[in-house]
Amino acid sequence: MTSTNQDLRVGVVGAGQMGADHIQRITRTISGATVSAIVEPDAGRAAAAAAAAPGAQPFASIEDAIDAAALDAVIIATPGPFHEPVLLPALEARLPILCEKPLTPDSASSLRILEREQQLDRPHIQLGFMRRFDDEYRALRELIAGGDAGELLMLRGVHRNPSVPDSYTQSMLITDSVVHEFDVMPWLAGSPIRSVEVKYPRRNGLAPERLREPILVLIELENGVLVDVEMNVSVRFGYQVGTEAVLQTGIARIGQPAGLQRWSDAAFSIAEHTTFKTRFARAYDAQVQAWVDAVRDGSLVAGPNAWDGYLVALACEAGVRALDESGPVPVESAARPAFYA
Amino acid sequence: MTSTNQDLRVGVVGAGQMGADHIQRITRTISGATVSAIVEPDAGRAAAAAAAAPGAQPFASIEDAIDAAALDAVIIATPGPFHEPVLLPALEARLPILCEKPLTPDSASSLRILEREQQLDRPHIQLGFMRRFDDEYRALRELIAGGDAGELLMLRGVHRNPSVPDSYTQSMLITDSVVHEFDVMPWLAGSPIRSVEVKYPRRNGLAPERLREPILVLIELENGVLVDVEMNVSVRFGYQVGTEAVLQTGIARIGQPAGLQRWSDAAFSIAEHTTFKTRFARAYDAQVQAWVDAVRDGSLVAGPNAWDGYLVALACEAGVRALDESGPVPVESAARPAFYA
Amino acid sequence: MTSTNQDLRVGVVGAGQMGADHIQRITRTISGATVSAIVEPDAGRAAAAAAAAPGAQPFASIEDAIDAAALDAVIIATPGPFHEPVLLPALEARLPILCEKPLTPDSASSLRILEREQQLDRPHIQLGFMRRFDDEYRALRELIAGGDAGELLMLRGVHRNPSVPDSYTQSMLITDSVVHEFDVMPWLAGSPIRSVEVKYPRRNGLAPERLREPILVLIELENGVLVDVEMNVSVRFGYQVGTEAVLQTGIARIGQPAGLQRWSDAAFSIAEHTTFKTRFARAYDAQVQAWVDAVRDGSLVAGPNAWDGYLVALACEAGVRALDESGPVPVESAARPAFYA
Amino acid sequence: MTSTNQDLRVGVVGAGQMGADHIQRITRTISGATVSAIVEPDAGRAAAAAAAAPGAQPFASIEDAIDAAALDAVIIATPGPFHEPVLLPALEARLPILCEKPLTPDSASSLRILEREQQLDRPHIQLGFMRRFDDEYRALRELIAGGDAGELLMLRGVHRNPSVPDSYTQSMLITDSVVHEFDVMPWLAGSPIRSVEVKYPRRNGLAPERLREPILVLIELENGVLVDVEMNVSVRFGYQVGTEAVLQTGIARIGQPAGLQRWSDAAFSIAEHTTFKTRFARAYDAQVQAWVDAVRDGSLVAGPNAWDGYLVALACEAGVRALDESGPVPVESAARPAFYA
Known part of the structure; x- marks a missing residue:
């Protein structure tokens, strides 16, 4: 057209x-x-x-x-x-x-x-x-690519949801939620995923009984960058997606609270999101x-x-296995066709 | 239509x-x-x-x-x-x-x-x-109207420009810049303007010679709310428009820095706007x-x-007079026709 | 000794x-x-x-x-x-x-x-x-004196108290509270006070009946710097003392919330002081x-x-008169003896 | 005495x-x-x-x-x-x-x-x-112990140094730097260390040749709380020690920038520490x-x-082993004598 x-x-x-x-x-x-x-x-x-x-x-x-x-x-x-x-x-x-x-x-x-x-x-x-169309993710990618703060060493993500619906299963921690990190972290770092590992912190007793969460997901990229993602879906307090990039000579952070600031009841406060719909509108x-x-x-x-x-589908498959296995689960992809270069 | x-x-x-x-x-x-x-x-x-x-x-x-x-x-x-x-x-x-x-x-x-x-x-x-279409101004108006923090007592505005073009004259401090406050402050407070007064701080030596600025504009509203506006057009460092609402039991502030946060060179920083085009895009x-x-x-x-x-035109006329007169200059409007109710 | x-x-x-x-x-x-x-x-x-x-x-x-x-x-x-x-x-x-x-x-x-x-x-x-012994006031004074951001043009203070005791009278707005600004603002600016003026915003209905407050105090310094101070003693929400310095090419602000940051109940928050004892401990x-x-x-x-x-005593006398008079009340001091040079 | x-x-x-x-x-x-x-x-x-x-x-x-x-x-x-x-x-x-x-x-x-x-x-x-005597660590411990935000699930630490002296060796990442976390994290969580694991992100090319860093240290506590610590000693930009506590229904963060705020050169900024001496003075x-x-x-x-x-000595021994081994290294202590109850 x-x-x-x-x-x-x-x-x-x-x-x-x-x-x-x-x-x-x-x-x-x-x-x-x-x-x-x-x-x-x-x-x-x-x-x-x-x-x-x-x-x-x-x-x-x-x-x-x-x-x-x-x-x-x-x-x-x-x-x-x-x-x-x-x-x-x-x-x-x-x-x-x-x-x-x-x-x-x-x-x-x-x-x-x-x-x-x-x-x-x-x-x-x-x-x-x-x-990838969020202003802050774009600014972060530009800063990393610009190289002013040296090479990227780590990416540290948090994804916190107030709660999840009844249909949400343990594997959806990976396939429905961490899936976004599997796309956006390689995009920020300019390098694909090499392996995925899952660590279990203390379980949140407020999570539905079928879920063992939060989880900490460790993702190695081909260029050596280590990514960790705290995935947390019963936090109650709000909806929060943040990323911190650790570079050789500087740090950058996105996803922090912004907007109208209030003082009331002995506190300074800023409203936090409660849903992805406003965060990513x-x-x-x-x-x-x-x-x-x-x-x-x-x-x-x-x-x-x-x-x-x-x-991302490959990474999800590795991530779902990693929910039950200890240590890193490798991600191996076919060669990228020139068609998608 | x-x-x-x-x-x-x-x-x-x-x-x-x-x-x-x-x-x-x-x-x-x-x-x-x-x-x-x-x-x-x-x-x-x-x-x-x-x-x-x-x-x-x-x-x-x-x-x-x-x-x-x-x-x-x-x-x-x-x-x-x-x-x-x-x-x-x-x-x-x-x-x-x-x-x-x-x-x-x-x-x-x-x-x-x-x-x-x-x-x-x-x-x-x-x-x-x-x-009036900026998210933060809207949130501030809603908060004031909601009444949770009691009645509005003061509104405190700052409008800071890095520089102004050669065509910018002293009276344009009022008619081109403060004019926005003449619209938005009554809209926030729910009350029209009663008088306008101008105070002169120390002059910014970086301002064009024809300008005596910054100025502090004091605006009384009919409901007793006092508004002050710092109008500053040669600040060099960036473009900043902010408002603080002083309510009976709380404070609210808009126009504060947001977005990607950086650590570099012994400082934490957030980019500030440099033009109204990005601030109000x-x-x-x-x-x-x-x-x-x-x-x-x-x-x-x-x-x-x-x-x-x-x-707003009435307030601008009072404001321009106030640039040369000491004390408050009254603003008197015709009665609002039902047509505009 | x-x-x-x-x-x-x-x-x-x-x-x-x-x-x-x-x-x-x-x-x-x-x-x-x-x-x-x-x-x-x-x-x-x-x-x-x-x-x-x-x-x-x-x-x-x-x-x-x-x-x-x-x-x-x-x-x-x-x-x-x-x-x-x-x-x-x-x-x-x-x-x-x-x-x-x-x-x-x-x-x-x-x-x-x-x-x-x-x-x-x-x-x-x-x-x-x-x-004068608060770390932030000291840093602000050093920044102003350093001259990196050009000359000082304005100082903008807020002093907000949750409430005042029964013994607190209208003139104490000046002699007990603004008195601190009469000392610290000239110290920051390196210039004594020339005049004091008081403006009345909408009265806070939560103030004791005998008080007409908040007030906005306008202070001219000898070097042309204009100081304004929002003095507010029935704010309920906390105790807050802040200052903003407007310089030729930059702004500096002290007295902002700091310390442990929390996310809870759909908000990000930082505790605000509720008394001068913790703020200035x-x-x-x-x-x-x-x-x-x-x-x-x-x-x-x-x-x-x-x-x-x-x-400061002279400024207080002018300030108390300014509570009842419109326009600036001049402050005239004796010559400083060499003894105090 | x-x-x-x-x-x-x-x-x-x-x-x-x-x-x-x-x-x-x-x-x-x-x-x-x-x-x-x-x-x-x-x-x-x-x-x-x-x-x-x-x-x-x-x-x-x-x-x-x-x-x-x-x-x-x-x-x-x-x-x-x-x-x-x-x-x-x-x-x-x-x-x-x-x-x-x-x-x-x-x-x-x-x-x-x-x-x-x-x-x-x-x-x-x-x-x-x-x-343990830092105001913010104390406030964080109190908040965790208070239970208002539910049980503690994770603790997430960062420790970033501008550089290290020539005498600093690879094992000192553990024994000289992470050693602080081995003390303070169990103190915050109210539970001793069960195991220590080390992950290697991309190496910082600005680090001395003998060092392979940053490292990410994963620490399991007896009560199930997972601790991660980013240990980073060649960051150049400043000195930063921060902790984030992930609780059932809220998040708390300490070690964030505070103090005088500046606007200059198209940025809002706050000075960051460059040494532990000011951070922990x-x-x-x-x-x-x-x-x-x-x-x-x-x-x-x-x-x-x-x-x-x-x-802490036990944890350091496990940590030093973990620098060279993959997977968690267990920490096993003698029983605590009543003398130290």
């Missing part, structure tokens, strides 16, 4: 919470795009979503929407296990794709997607790791705007691509 | 720095609007601006653009003295208007605009006091998006209106 | 709250001094104080203590109106004196003290303006240690002297 | 940097104590130290000082390998002892000291782990004052005792 003054017609697959957010975002916030198709088998959800996007057509399947020529590009917002059956026909139709993380639930299926995508002229899939907007702009100008991808998704 | 799926066709009058920013903003950032007309007599500027807005038509005057039915709404981004000749035909054409501050350069001309606007069915003019976006949404849904105005502009 | 290894024998006059603090400080914290005499007519207070200072002798008057040769130096911790009758015999006995602020309650009596002191060989009186210690050291090494005074006390 | 008004006569053994600091501290800062004896075989050092402490007698050995009845208590400030030959005669003489860390260089010699000390009526040795003072007070009132020890020193 070449640059025009026409709005990009976006189909959204999946009208659950994430899909509904994207529909509202494209309709009310993003420049140069409209929601033209909503693919959602659940009739109630489909109707609710359509109400927020005047002019969008409902479809029961991605194939129907493609057959009706109802979209120029697609956002996939279904749960991970349902990505592959949408990705394949969308690639078949040569549609640019913004796919919520993960690419697919495992590395084997991710490899299948990579193979299919490589039959096209260039990458068509962008992955929804929105942290602007990152989600920036991510989708960048993707829309990239599709309209023909570059198609303006963020992590399917190869990044495959690497 | 009722809500539709069609983009709002916006004409931009004036393609200087501010106008060029708005053209780019509407084209690349704002949802639901396109630049359809650019009114700029300077051919070079007009061409440069048009390049950023594919599909926009150039016009030499607002009248021409209106005659060509080339716009649904208008943004006025010319210098203040040129607002009235655009406002009047735009009101005649019943166009919704987003007018950069000030409404007009003095209260007499502002009153003429108010009279003309009241011949329409409802207010059509929104003024570009973008601070999101406020400008939010302001224009709110106005576009309001025009599309028929409410037309989603921010300060022409009456607010008239009040 | 020349330097020896012997402890300095300090007599403390007044064993109320301030005096009891000093007795405990010298006994338990200060190196090189012991409390040798306690002058307190109230028998209960005297007994309680003596219990904290083993070896101290009780006296009913300063004259008795002097006659008994029971002290090498004296700390005066009675209320201001009772300073003169202690200062005069102590000067007569050539005792080094640490006198709690104020020197005396008015400039006329302060002048009498100055005259008496000048009959000695050098100044013997140090005044208890402890802010180290300053009181440092002040008394510096004075003890100065007395032991023969320099006698290591802080503000009686002349500074006289200047 | 029972409480009297007499100054405690302290002998200082070792007049190197640490000893000289203590001599000055006792002479000029600490209440109720004087330096009565200086034990230092190096004549030049001894003379320099004596100059700072009028009245102190020089001795070539602790035995000589004891024989001369020249001291009531002793501070040992020699290097660790020279502690035992001072500790034994001092215990023999039943002198209260403040011993700089470590107790002795290994657990075997520490056990010998413990055995000797248990022949006395009660513990006489206090160890110089001064962090008040902690050293408070430690020695507490010890002097304890000796004077007969309680003898007011901080970590010899048993704590033995536990």
